[in-house]
Amino acid sequence: MDFAFDARTEELRAKLLTFMDEHVHPAEALASEQRAALADPWDTPAVVEELKAEARKQGLWNLFLPDTEYGAGLTNLQYAPLAEITGHSPHLAPTALNCAAPDTGNMEVLAQFGSAEQKKQWLEPLLAGEIRSAFAMTEPEVASSDATNIRTRIERDGDDYVVNGRKWYISGAMNPDCKIFIVMGKTDPDGEDIRRQQSMILVPRDTPGLEVRRAMQVYGYEDHSHGGHAEVSFDNVRVPAANLVGEEGGGFAIAQARLGPGRIHHCMRLIGMAERAIELMCRRAVSRTAFGRPIAQQGVVQNWIADARVTVEQLRLLVLKTAWLMDTVGNRGAHTEIQSIKIATPRAVVDIIDRAVQLHGAGGVSQDFPLAELWASARTLRLADGPDEVHQRSLARRELKKYL
Template identity: 90%
Template sequence: MDFAFDARTEELRSRLLAFMDEHVYPAEEVAEEQRAGLASPWDTPRVVEDLKAEARRQGLWNLFLPDAEYGAGLTNLQYAPLAEITGRSPHLAPTALNCAAPDTGNMEVLSQFGSDAHRKQWLEPLLAGEIRSAFAMTEPDVASSDATNIETRITRDGADYVVNGRKWYISGAMNPDCAVFIVMGKTDPDGQDIRRQQSMILVPRDTPGLEVRRAMRVYGYEDHSHGGHAEVVFTDVRVPAANLIGEEGGGFAIAQARLGPGRIHHCMRLIGMAERAIELMCRRAVARTAFGKPLAQQGVVQNWIADARVTVEQLRLLVLKTA
């Protein structure tokens, strides 16, 4: 089995590693200082816009999107090691490259399944990094990992659809730049084929009846860097029928197309986080002395580092094979 990356991936890796060293890592402390002075914890530090401008200038932009018309035209296997590098600075790098969730998946949906009007109104500003978005699938009262359980209703009423339901852990919803939600719900709740009951529809944030009720925590933490996770309630939210993505009953298939690639992206970013942690662990082990010798010379510390290295190598190979 050939474990090497192809020439284009290696070239992009080299450029991205240099971008991280020259721009992203130095911006981490700046971003933290700026966050402390923001009016809202959900606002974006100014330095992020500087990073985005530099990434665009260097052609390190929309790398995630396999559609060459809109993105870099990379396969998942080519993009995976780039996602790993961005994971080394998860609060800055993905956003700097316009490769942050949930916008990545939403852009994939719009590029693959959206109408020309959808692409003009929503995809183009997302591709340009001018707005952010949210994806509303998960619900509190059902096991939403099985999307056939979803209870939100999308009901046809003349020239419109009316959305009613409650969603939570909706990524990106707290971001003040979040301009649109892709909402998954049932247009045919009694349909015989449970995988044809669901549809997806675009709901602009300022639509009456859409309420971003509160920010939610995951294991005690709020994710301020990507727009948080929120409880969102839709009460008689009325949007034009043209806002439907694809056809009625196509929502389940669209969800599978959207979520599959994103799992690879997330896993590789986590591997990047783990790699940086191992790096810091090794530096600490060499620099810190205890009981008369560096930690690096303590057998148990060497074992911990070795165990971490083996685990990360296994996981990387598994994710790349999946990609």
Template identity: 90%
Template sequence: MDFAFDARTEELRARLLAFMDEYVYPAEPVAEEQRALLASPWDTPAVVEELKEQARSQGLWNLFLPDAEHGAGLTNLQYAPLAEITGRSPQLAPTALNCAAPDTGNMEVLAQFGDERQQKQWLEPLLAGEIRSAFAMTEPEVASSDATNITTLIERDGADYVVTGRKWYISGAMNPDCQIFIVMGKTDPEGADIRRQQSMVLVPRDTPGVTVRRAMKVFGYEDHSHGGHAEVVFDRARVPVTNLIGEEGGGFAIAQARLGPGRIHHCMRLIGMAERAIELMCRRAVSRDAFGKALAQQGVVHNWIADARVTVEQLRLLVLKTAWMMDTVGNRGAHTEIQAIKIATPRAVVDIIDRAIQLHGAGGVSQDFPLAELYAGARTLMIADGPDEVHQRSLARRELKKYL
């Protein structure tokens, strides 16, 4: 089995690592300073736009999209080590490369299922980084871990659909550049097949009846990298029938197609977050003394660092295997592996970041280090894109089926 990256991946890795050192890491404190001076905390700091221009000029743009017509044409296996690098600075790097959620998943949906008009109107400006987008599925009134529970209605009225419902934790919706929502709701709420009741429609932000009501915090943080997480109300918002993505009843299948790549992208970036935490842990250990010797000489610190390194190497191999399977047998064929990485990666990375926080003492929970924000992001991914328990249930049933 060949574990080496191919020539194109190595070349892009070298360029991206240099880009991170020269531009992204120095921009982190600048972005915070600029954000404090903005009229709205959701406006984009000027340094982010500068990073985007620099990334485009260096060919580090839309790396996530395997479709060569619209993206870089990389396989999942080629993209994995690049996404890992961006995970080291999750607030800036993915956005700088136009590889940030939820836009990535929305672009994949439009590229795969959108018609020519929809691609022209929405996909092209998203690919160019001119606008942002949001994916509206999760609802506060139902257990959204079961997507068939959603209650938002998409009702046909002549040449229009009328959308009524309440969504929350809609990533990207607070960003003023967010111009379009992909909304999942029920077009056939009484249908016999509960997985054919749902459809997806495109709802422009400025549609009458659409209200971005408030920002939802995550462990007290406002996630500026994704354009925030919002509560959004659709009060009889009317859009033309031509805004339907795919076919009526196809919403559940489209959601599953969208979430597969999204899950592995999150896991790729999580490994980068873990690597950043290990680096900070090691730097802290060699720079601090306690009880007469450096923290780096304390046995418990040795254990934390060693365990973290072993865990990251295991996770990386599992993610790379999953990426390879997605490339060779498709997302459906890699279903077990996708669920395995979604279960294993967030919980393990949370533990690594937690140890790094512990080693930093009070500094670990402060705004002076990125660890608390990394922790909040990693912990959230034990819920986002399906809670761990949902994936455990599905994976276990698939394993048990072999013996029944």
């Protein structure tokens, strides 16, 4: 394994670091001010559109998509350090680069499984950053950690499918620019193979019967920057049969194909979030005095900083190994490593951010520093794309199988 950055990665890293320093970080406070002044808080602040235009002009656009026809053509190993950099400002930078979830996963689904018509109508405007999208899988009435529990029905009726169900924590759905939903539901609820019961279908936002009911909070945050997390209902929503993504019964397999890259992208950005927390921790430690000496000289603080650095270096190596395996042997061959980083990274980064919050005292839980929002985001990722315990169960079974 060689994790040295190649020439293209080095070039993009340098360009992206400059873009972050000159454009993204200075825009963080301005984006919040502009949002507070919007008539609709879910609208996009003007500065975000300015950042998107600048990123596109600089060639920092769609970096996540390895398909050269649609994206930058980067490998996972090339994209990893770039995604980490965007993690320094996770509520602004990914959107600026058109590399924000859930659009990234939805674009991957459409690029890999979409028909020519679906790509033309929905993938192209998503790639251009003209619209946003949502992925509707999680449901409030079942344990969604087991995707086979899904109750939403997708029933064939002549040349149409009719969708009925209720979803929640549907990321991006509050944004008025969210024009398309990829909905997962059951087309064959009584089928023998529980992994062939589900399908995915495209539902335009303006389809009669689709209602975005309310914004769901995440630890008290509404997460405007990502377009919120909504509760959505589907009441006899009728769409053409041509809106089916892939084949009937292929929804579970498509979801797994979507979640693999999504999990590593989250972990890449989480490392950047940890780096931001360490930076803030160090700056705070050298600027404050308590009990007669700088906080930086307190042994417990030094331990926190040292442990955080060791942890980040360990996590980064594991994420890079996972990226390398995904590039060389595919997502299936990297299954153990993907689950390992999904378990280890959010858990460890939550702890690092929590130490940074502690070091900042009251300021750490305030809106004057990004730490509270970073903590909420990192903690949520212990649930998103499968909770820790599901990955631990699967990983343990794979280990035990060697001895059975």
